[in-house]
Amino acid sequence: MTTGIDRRGLLRGSAAASALALAAPALLRSAAAQGAPIRIGFPVPLTGAFGAEANDQVRAAQLAIKEFNEAGGFQGRNAELIVRDDKLNPGEAAGRTLELIEKDKVNFLVGGLSAAVTLSINNVARERGVIYNSISQSDAINEAKDFGRTTFHEALNPHMTAGAVGRYVFPKSGKRVAFLSADYAYGHEMMRGFKRAGEASGIEVVADIRHPIGASDYSAFLPRIAALKPDVLCLCNFGRDQVVSIQQATEFGLKRTTKLVAPILLFTARKAGGDAFDGVIGGTSYYWRLEDSVPSAKAFNDRFRAAYGGAVPSDYGALGYAGVRSVLEGVKAAGSVETDKVVAAMETLKADFYKGPQSFRKCDHQLVQSVLIVESKSKGLKTPDDVFTILGTEGPDERFLRSCDELGHKA
Amino acid sequence: MSAPLTRIAAAEDGVPAARPGSGRTGRWLRRAGRHRVALTLAFLLILPWIAPYQALAVTILVLGLYALGFNLLFGYTGLLSFGHAAFLGGGAYGCGIAIVRYGLHPVLALVAGTLLATLIAAAMGVLAIRTRGIYFAMTTLALSMCVYYGFYQAESFTGGENGLRGINVPSLTLPGLRLSLLDPIVKYYAVLAVVGLAVWLFSRLLSSPFGAALEAIRENESRAQACGYDVRRMKLVAFVLSGALCGLAGALQAIHLSIVPIETMHYSTSGQAVMMALLGGMGTFFGPFVGAATFALLQDGLATLTSHWQLFVGAIFIAFVLFLPLGIWGEVLARLRRAGW
Numbered sequence: 001m002t003t004g005i006d007r008r009g010l011l012r013g014s015a016a017a018s019a020l021a022l023a024a025p026a027l028l029r030s031a032a033a034q035g036a037p038i039r040i041g042f043p044v045p046l047t048g049a050f051g052a053e054a055n056d057q058v059r060a061a062q063l064a065i066k067e068f069n070e071a072g073g074f075q076g077r078n079a080e081l082i083v084r085d086d087k088l089n090p091g092e093a094a095g096r097t098l099e100l101i102e103k104d105k106v107n108f109l110v111g112g113l114s115a116a117v118t119l120s121i122n123n124v125a126r127e128r129g130v131i132y133n134s135i136s137q138s139d140a141i142n143e144a145k146d147f148g149r150t151t152f153h154e155a156l157n158p159h160m161t162a163g164a165v166g167r168y169v170f171p172k173s174g175k176r177v178a179f180l181s182a183d184y185a186y187g188h189e190m191m192r193g194f195k196r197a198g199e200a201s202g203i204e205v206v207a208d209i210r211h212p213i214g215a216s217d218y219s220a221f222l223p224r225i226a227a228l229k230p231d232v233l234c235l236c237n238f239g240r241d242q243v244v245s246i247q248q249a250t251e252f253g254l255k256r257t258t259k260l261v262a263p264i265l266l267f268t269a270r271k272a273g274g275d276a277f278d279g280v281i282g283g284t285s286y287y288w289r290l291e292d293s294v295p296s297a298k299a300f301n302d303r304f305r306a307a308y309g310g311a312v313p314s315d316y317g318a319l320g321y322a323g324v325r326s327v328l329e330g331v332k333a334a335g336s337v338e339t340d341k342v343v344a345a346m347e348t349l350k351a352d353f354y355k356g357p358q359s360f361r362k363c364d365h366q367l368v369q370s371v372l373i374v375e376s377k378s379k380g381l382k383t384p385d386d387v388f389t390i391l392g393t394e395g396p397d398e399r400f401l402r403s404c405d406e407l408g409h410k411a
Numbered sequence: 412m413s414a415p416l417t418r419i420a421a422a423e424d425g426v427p428a429a430r431p432g433s434g435r436t437g438r439w440l441r442r443a444g445r446h447r448v449a450l451t452l453a454f455l456l457i458l459p460w461i462a463p464y465q466a467l468a469v470t471i472l473v474l475g476l477y478a479l480g481f482n483l484l485f486g487y488t489g490l491l492s493f494g495h496a497a498f499l500g501g502g503a504y505g506c507g508i509a510i511v512r513y514g515l516h517p518v519l520a521l522v523a524g525t526l527l528a529t530l531i532a533a534a535m536g537v538l539a540i541r542t543r544g545i546y547f548a549m550t551t552l553a554l555s556m557c558v559y560y561g562f563y564q565a566e567s568f569t570g571g572e573n574g575l576r577g578i579n580v581p582s583l584t585l586p587g588l589r590l591s592l593l594d595p596i597v598k599y600y601a602v603l604a605v606v607g608l609a610v611w612l613f614s615r616l617l618s619s620p621f622g623a624a625l626e627a628i629r630e631n632e633s634r635a636q637a638c639g640y641d642v643r644r645m646k647l648v649a650f651v652l653s654g655a656l657c658g659l660a661g662a663l664q665a666i667h668l669s670i671v672p673i674e675t676m677h678y679s680t681s682g683q684a685v686m687m688a689l690l691g692g693m694g695t696f697f698g699p700f701v702g703a704a705t706f707a708l709l710q711d712g713l714a715t716l717t718s719h720w721q722l723f724v725g726a727i728f729i730a731f732v733l734f735l736p737l738g739i740w741g742e743v744l745a746r747l748r749r750a751g752w
Contacts, residue, residue, distance in 0.1 A: 046718045085714045090574050090672035098466035102595045116574050120670045123576045127669055140573055184572035
């Protein structure tokens with residue numbers, strides 16, 4: 001048995017080493033020409049109640065990255081998406097954001113899917129001066145207390161969503177309005193949006209009922225509401241609460257006398273919830289049938305279909321796309337990946353990525369954009385994905401946002 | 412309650428009640444036991460250089476302290492509590508509110524958080540100590556959920572569902588010293604300074620007559636009582652001290668993450684403490700840190716690899732419970748002792 005290194009092996013080894021040493025500068029040079037990729041951290045809840053939405057967000061975000069790279073990237077630098085599972089837990093999200101910033105050295109952050117999680121990512125990112133484009137609904141993120149100069153909010157906020165739905169429904173369906181709200185920040189924010197919109201059309205609030213978040217039995221609340229025979233019932237809740245409360249309201253026969261309204265109708269929730277959603281009106285940031293009237297939506301859908309075997313993007317998925325795209329377009333416009341320059345570029349970005357014109361408001365970096373009013377249907381579907389009718393679109397307008405003063409931003 | 416724990420006592424290093432090993436291994440273990448604080452700190456000093464990233468190392472440190480505090484009650488006194496999230500959360504909120512609403516110095520905020528957790532522990536302890544066994548576990552669980560809902564509803568202070576944000580401590584100014592906590596390594600060693608102090612105090616506590624009395628209660632409560640110890644009062648003191656240690660862990664976590672999510676107080680967080688203590692080896696000095704590191708690394712690593720991480724984490728935990736009932740560190744110590752020559 002020979003042990004150790006023999007002469008031949010040593011020769012071979014040193015030959016290989018010197019070859020590598022000669023080639024190294026060349027390799028390094030070509031790497032430098034390629035440039036380090038522009039890294040975008042993308043924390044979303046791949047596991048948890050919104051796993052389906054989160055996976056769609058990842059797919060759509062990858063599409064934005066692919067487009068950017070195919071168009072040549074930025075000065076030879078490609079973009080790269082680093083996906084992390086935040087488990088729908090704000091603490092986990094904060095830890096993952098630290099990992100993305102400190103270890104992965106991301107240039108930008110996009111993501112989040114729940115108010116608490118998005119606020120937590122935002123707090124970690126703003127403290128370290130990293131641009132974070134939130135794609136989750138939240139009112140608090142606009143307020144001066146949580147806002148940082150690197151904070152951007154691509155998603156709708158509860159105030160504008162509920163407001164748009166209220167402004168559409170109240171004049172048409174009647175003025176006697178009942179509220180059934182989940183008793184937490186998001187439910188309250190939605191209700192505030194509805195009430196603010198209702199002031200203009202002079203609604204009368206006949207009931208204001210709060211239920212604990214995660215309630216599975218609404219039989220204590222619904223008969224009281226049914227007895228009042230309101231014209232409109234606003235369900236200010238989300239996710240499973242929304243599905244269950246709508247199912248039970250249908251069983252109680254509320255739909256015969258009352259129009260059911262949910263501030264946000266999720267494409268994925270509607271597909272899971274089925275017929276019970278029939279006739280329910282709500283708001284959304286995006287619905288794929290927008291392609292019938294908006295060319296950029298058609299183009300986005302077609303690219304998505306081509307990439308993912310004919311599937312259409314969901315509302316939250318589309319936000320994943322737009323969130324990443326806003327940042328990358330900001331880089332292009334700024335001609336730099338430096339935070340300050342990209343912030344300035346994003347503030348003045350006027351774009352039409354997938355749903356018509358959109359731009360960030362200067363004071364709180366909220367995206368001013370359209371809100372779609374949709375009604376759920378279950379008959380006459382062209383395809384299984386054809387679950388909503390677009391009733392109307394409220395165009396982008398700063399008037400529908402809370403004013404900068406109200407949010408605590410100094411002019 | 413105490414019968415299944417008797418076995419565990421043999422796995423402890425350097426604690427008076429432990430059976431001294433024979434021969435060379437026994438001598439080594441005794442020697443290691445005498446320097447348990449130094450050895451624990453030595454491991455924690457190199458941890459950030461072997462952990463996948465520094466923020467995770469800080470998390471392990473904080474969780475380790477949390478499990479350590481829990482272990483005082485569970486491993487050393489023999490009381491299984493399912494309500495320790497209230498102390499972790501109380502410490503976190505106390506520290507966070509002190510910084511966000513009152514602008515206190517971070518060091519004072521740590522004290523404030525620990526004090527709040529101590530108060531919650533005292534209030535819960537007075538009620539829970541009256542019960543034993545499974546009733547004790549249920550009472551602590553119920554009381555901690557009361558605390559949870561209290562903090563959930565106090566939205567103007569705690570941020571409610573959205574959690575408390577803005578616990579931004581970019582730098583720490585001490586007399587003659589200014590540390591940038593935005594640098595992850597500096598943050599790690601700043602947190603380690605506090606955790607190290609707590610570990611040292613904990614060790615002193617265990618080797619005091621009081622520590623020995625706690626183990627006497629664990630081994631045989633009636634006999635401890637017959638020896639003249641005021642068992643109920645000692646249990647209460649152990650409960651409050653355990654709460655204070657967990658509160659300090661919570662306060663450090665608030666500064667580490669710069670937020671306090673309401674989930675910190677959820678009963679699943681109490682379950683984490685039980686899990687980490689069991690994984691590491693209950694009633695061992697170093698076990699909680701082993702448990703915390705295993706727990707955090709498993710969750711982190713698997714979640715990066717697959718979205719079905721829960722399945723694998725569950726299977727691994729079951730395997731640990733089935734094949735390593737003494738926990739990782741407990742098993743290591745037991746084997747060393749058995750192999751003693």
